[in-house]
Amino acid sequence: MTDVLGSPVSRNALLRLIAALSDPPVTEPRVFGVDEFAQRKGRIYGARRKGRIYGTVLVDVETRRPIDLLLDRGADTLEAWLAERPGIENACRDRAPSFAEGATRGAPQAIEIADRWHL
Template sequence: MGVDDFVFKKRSRYGTVIVDEATHKPVAILGGRDSNTLKAWLQQNRQVRRITRDRAGAYAFAIVEILPDAMQIADRFHLHQNLLEAIQNALKSVVPADIKIPVDQEQSNGQQPEEKTATEGF
């Protein structure tokens, strides 16, 4: 099954949707997006063995408490998001913030070529 939060009314009412991963059809729509909401549903559905979810801690804690043996799987969107963040952090640690790129100028005037930073644009 998959579990995710959604909004009934922006900044007002949130819910949790539970989806059958095989059919991609909603199994349940729950009022609220906290751990207690999911816990109540899991209590009634202890046969669940694999749960795809986002990075919400409330869902993770509810699953561990009610179904400690269930496998928790990161959903595709958050796998991509985690990968992108890891790549960005790795690049930030290796690539300097400002890169000096020489601008081509004719050397006929005998001056050194001018440099611009990559952030200045071209």
């Protein structure tokens, strides 16, 4: 999209700009989706694995809007985020062990759903 606008920018530069913004107010999602994203080695988010750094993106499935970025894709990080949001009813996720564990511990009341891309 930045190429179309005549201002090419790398995805990592955009993520750094977004991370520098203050967080807008977000209502607690009823249904959330979670997935990881990879960046090049040595960038701003997450834990290294196979020479890459991974973070987690959380999305309100009903509004289709991203609601948060987490620094890594660990179970403890997801659990802590979910524990602060007791109104979550459904968790849409892939079958990664860290997401399964984090969702189960952080939102035990939520029904967990495997998203269609990961079945």
